[in-house]
Amino acid sequence: MGFGGDLKYSHDALLKLQDWELRLLETVKKFMVMRVKSDKEYASTLQNLCNQVDKESACQLDYISNVSKSWLLVVQQTEQLSKIMKTHAEDLNSGPLHRLTMMIKDKQQVKKSFVGVHQQIEAEMYKVTKTELEKLKSSYRQLIKEVNSAKEKYKEAVAKGKETEKAKDRCEKATMKLHMLHNQYVLALKGAQLHQHQYYDTTLPLLLDSLQKMQEEMIKALKGILDEYSEITSLVTEEIVNVHKDIQTSVEQIDPNSEYNDFIDTHRSSEVVEQEIEFDTSLLEENENLQANEIMWNNLTAESLQVMLKTVIEELMQTQQTLLSKEKLVSELEKKIEESSKTCEKKSDIVLLLSQKQALEELKQTVQQLRCSEAKFAAQKELLEQKVQENDGKEPPPVVNYEEDARSVTSMDKKDKVSRFDTIRHSIAGIIRSPKSMLGSSS
Template structure:
């Protein structure tokens, strides 16, 4: 099997030309690739040399007590630097060897390959032209002359037969003889040309063309052998397993192995050992208790006089701890955080010991003068307002607190959809994932992609979304139709039927709107006071009490993930109730556009919409775990 025996047709010739072109392209890519490798080796060697020069330039003798200390780490470091410099020399030599060896040879081979392709194409075209000339062009010319001679002879014969006079008959006979002679000559010439074409055709396909293709195959195989030797030489030069490179890395590995962290500083410690004792720590001064009664050192005094103060301090420590974790700009030491936690734990331990009992009396007064009921009610209300928000902070564990079960309030199915507690309006789909937690949790929202409403249910570890169909003024999912969506939801919830026939989803518990949800009609928009990343900011007032508010709007054409980030501000603000942080009034999600309503900081605004006031209350950035969110989008200077 070879080129000469199997590649005879023009299609095979076209395939051979494509093969030559692809091999030329491959060799050019190899040449560029090797050139890039040589360039990289050269640049790498320069960088390695610059590293060693930088160390030599910047290295300075150690100052102070450790000046005479020469550790194993320093020795190993010196070996790494010196061997790296030697490696740069090896890389430089390898770059030069690549340029002088494989790359130079490959350049010459590409030139020879191009010449071979050109010569082969010329010879092939020449042979095809000669074959076409002998077997087609010449035969077509003779056939045309043959046909003309046949027509001339037939015409001369017809005129000879039609001639009446003897003189005309003699002339016609002479012309007929000449035409017949020319016909016979053309016949003989055509027979000879056909035979010659047959012989040349057989010779072309049996000897001439196979010889050309066989010569091409031999040269191709020889060039492949040369290319193999070039690639082998490139591999031998560029391999990272070269004995010099291996030796260098072994030296580095030995130097690193010699480093013993446990014995590194033995000599240094021996030379610079401290002789003084550790300074005394602060202790409780017991002399302060000489003129007091029933006060114990190192213990918090909890009684009816100090209860409110202790609870307030616990709240303050908890909030300070939470703020320290949230603010990325302020990095406190571990000691400060440990101090706050220790103080909080001492106070919390005392409160846990007290439990639901009344605190002991600090004053020895007549029991009749103390109102136990008032004290008890005061403590309970104070615990609910101060202590529980403190321990609900995410920075502290709250496993000791009992979570009351959620009460399912009866629903009035006759109320409009917008007044149903489980209708959440135009909240994004990503926001739904934050609300649904357990199997059977559900809510109804406005669809963002289509006109209509969507029933979202958490089931089997994922959130399912069902588009509520409205045909002929009847609302349905996969079965019976109802005149309103509240009737449909009430039927599915009370009958415990599957939402769809194909799935096993069942409605268990509605997720109701929280206290922050407002209606759009509850807010009266005023003038434009600024613009944020998500939309415009307006001043306004509440329709109920005419209180001034700031209203942030969300653009309707924002992507769902951006709308979710917009609502994330409201979720963060819900957790804070501080005099120096802007207060959240509510969120309007019943329809588009979505509003976030906050208290308005009084002051004037400059032309770009920034609030300029003298109040300490600022619209400050809250640091979330994975992003920085500027609440309000308007800063107060």
């Protein structure tokens, strides 16, 4: 039972929970402020009473009076009680109340971080699995129309015997663009499929578990604050002791590990089976030369595949280097927190570690996002390497078979080759732009 496994679709409930807890902490803070003020005023009142009694009792008796001795003892103990109450008020102000103020800021930061990361990964999820794929599919359909149109114009040119080379060149260029876009779509689809699985199986659950961990840490810290509050304000009279026993009992019942069990039961969301992201086969209805989920290797794409592979390998290496760096930071921060926790003298000192623990959780979230990127790049690299390796040393097959006396496609002039290579490079940039952007924000 946990946030990651049971609250994937309960975002609004989690936000309401955090808002409610922040209001509760503000109420507790207001209560403690008033308690400090009240105790100080009470101590001052007791001291004023004792001072007044001392003035009125200045006249010394010429005999030993047991009543006077008892009364003097009462006054002395009352004055001592005044000092104790004043000390307690100062301890309450510098201890639990100060820690609670820090904790409220930390909790606000936890909420801000959670909302920010959730929006980021949700937006990235929508971008990768929806926006980018729809954009590619729209371009895909348009290019298919252009290819079919170019073929028709080529047939007309052949039939008329006019400008056949020009028509063939247009047809070839349109086909090249389509095949390159097809490869982009296959790679983007692969990345989107993996991104979706990572999002629902790892990324989102990790974020929710991270939130639960910090929520429980906050509960643990609040328990320490209330425990220290109880110790400071506890007195020895039977009536007050009974009151504080009730407080102590209620505080002892706080268990960070089971704090959210009832909340989870109330707001548990039903498991939703996410639709698999698959190749849109409708894109191939008007073109028989392309295959779903297959990288196209031919005389029009062989060069671009090499560039794609090199680019993906570079991005994978960069991601892995960043990942190692972040994992090292996680290890170092975990060790630092462990060492710092051993030096905590008071129960409420755990609040001093909350910001570090939150930083650790944010680092872990960054590591997970980098692992997601690493997996996507690795999958795309494998897809490209497989196609490149299985065709190593082979001559790329031509895409379009023209009449036997037509000149070879490879006879295009040097200027056309440069133009095609530039087109390839610009197309590749569209594939890797999204992962690079995410890596930049994570670092």
